[in-house]
Amino acid sequence: MTALVLVEHADTEPDRLSLEALSLAASLGEPVEALAIGRWSTPLAGRLAGRGIGTVHVVDDPRLAAFAPAAWAATIVQLAAARSASVVIAAGSDRGNEVMAHVGAKMDLPMAANVTEILGGSPLRLVRQRWAGSLLEESTLDAPTKLLTIAPHAVAVAEPAAGAAPSLAPFTPDLAEADLAVAVARRLEPDRSGVSLADARVVVGGGRGVGSAEGFAQLDELAALLGGTVGVARVVTSAGWRPHAQQVGQTGTRIAPDLYIACGISGAIQHMVGARSAKAILAINTDRDAPMVTRATYAVIGDLHTVLPAIIAGVRAAR
């Protein structure tokens, strides 16, 4: 019996959500093997030492250099069969959920998304988030191969132990043309800050209160000063002021920064789903009764276009 974990990565660094998936996989008490797909998969595999992985299966196929969900899923299905995997786990990222949905369809098996805890037993008992994380459900998964994704930021990343690096095993999937019909062709909005929203230690968030696309210049400036990045509410992406890639929330990215500076954001439940793992929130809002203000660690009641320049000047002076 083997647990197979898909490890997503940016260049040679494993994504934090995949490390969370590996941490939960370790709680199964079964041998854990990993799958890394893409151009940097070989150097990445060497960086997974001390995480309880016996083997990293490396798929360094140029056809998979760009994300191609059906092809990734075909790869997982073939590797799971070759390794007799009893459990297949991916991060609860957009990609992880998309790929595992394809895997479920190909294998004609159920897929449990947003798992927070594995309780064990047969059929497998799980705890998972439902309704955008507003409730926890205990459920059972009865399938020959259990397919799971892990709720973002619900599981602590275990520190790597001292130990041998996993062995590397090249894997060549048998892909059909149809598997490659959908693939990332180009990126419209490269992240200029170089800091990913999901991993940023500081996020400066902007909502309708920012007022315009131009109004985000102050948020960009503060984010750059603090080594963070900008995140936005959905009305901002709907208005075309910022790309969807920067949206925080139920239908956007889930963030877990040390500090979330929420400017002109009311704090609707669908937004807070994505921000609930922030360690501290500084709300800047004209409405002292806005839900974001009542949930914040600190709040400044005022016009963000007055407050932000003062904060920026203060940070510059402190430097």
Ligand SMILES: Cc1cc2nc3c(=O)[nH]c(=O)nc-3n(C[C@H](O)[C@H](O)[C@H](O)COP(=O)(O)OP(=O)(O)OC[C@H]3O[C@@H](n4cnc5c(N)ncnc54)[C@H](O)[C@@H]3O)c2cc1C
């Ligand atoms: C199925 C579904 C999924 C959704 N998914 C998401 C999601 O992923 N992410 C998301 O964000 N939303 C999502 N939404 C939308 C969500 O319900 C809210 O509509 C949205 O979050 C509101 O954005 P906002 O806070 O910027 O705007 P508003 O609610 O209009 O709030 C604006 C805030 O700015 C303040 N303000 C105004 N001017 C100033 C100023 N000059 N200075 C300081 N403060 C000011 C106001 O007091 C107010 O609190 C979803 C909705 C649905 C139905």
